[in-house]
Amino acid sequence: MSRDPERRQFADLIRDRRAELREGLTAFAAKAVDPVTGTKVTRGWIYRLETGEPVTPPAVEELRALAAAARLPLESLQDAAGAQFHGRDPLVSGSGESTAYVRKLDRLPADQRRRLLDLIDSLVPPDEG
Structure with a gap:
C-alpha cells in the first residue's frame, strides 16, 4: 500500500463507513464475508488497512466481502481500491x-x-x- 496520503481512498472509505455504521473492527470483520465464495476478510487486515500499514491489495472476493460488511455497492469499493492501490482514476x-x-x-x-x-x-x- 502506498504511504502517500493522496492514495488512501480505499482505507478512508472503509474507516469512514465503519464509523457511520458505528461498528467496531470485530463486528465489521465478522460481516466481511463474500456472499459468492465465502471468502472472509480478517480483523487484522482491516486494522492494518485503516492504520496505513502495508496490506496486500484486495481481490474481488475480498472486495465483495467488504462491500457486504459496509453495505455499499461493489463498484464503490472497486473504484476506491483501484485509486489507492493502482493510482487509477475511475x-x-x-x-x-x-x-x-x-x-x-x-x-x-x-x-x-x-x-x-x-x-x-x-x-x-x-x-x-
Missing part, C-alpha cells in the same frame, strides 16, 4: 458529461448521494461483478 474512462456529473457528487451530503445512487440503480441495475 473517471478517466467516462464521457466528459458523466465525469462532470460524478465530480459534483462530492458536494452533496451523504444521504442525498445515497438517494441519488438508489435512483440510478432503479434505472440501471448495478453489475454483480
Whole structure:
C-alpha cells in the first residue's frame, strides 16, 4: 500500500463507513464475508488497512466481502481500491458529461448521494461483478 496520503481512498472509505455504521473492527470483520465464495476478510487486515500499514491489495472476493460488511455497492469499493492501490482514476474512462456529473457528487451530503445512487440503480441495475 502506498504511504502517500493522496492514495488512501480505499482505507478512508472503509474507516469512514465503519464509523457511520458505528461498528467496531470485530463486528465489521465478522460481516466481511463474500456472499459468492465465502471468502472472509480478517480483523487484522482491516486494522492494518485503516492504520496505513502495508496490506496486500484486495481481490474481488475480498472486495465483495467488504462491500457486504459496509453495505455499499461493489463498484464503490472497486473504484476506491483501484485509486489507492493502482493510482487509477475511475473517471478517466467516462464521457466528459458523466465525469462532470460524478465530480459534483462530492458536494452533496451523504444521504442525498445515497438517494441519488438508489435512483440510478432503479434505472440501471448495478453489475454483480
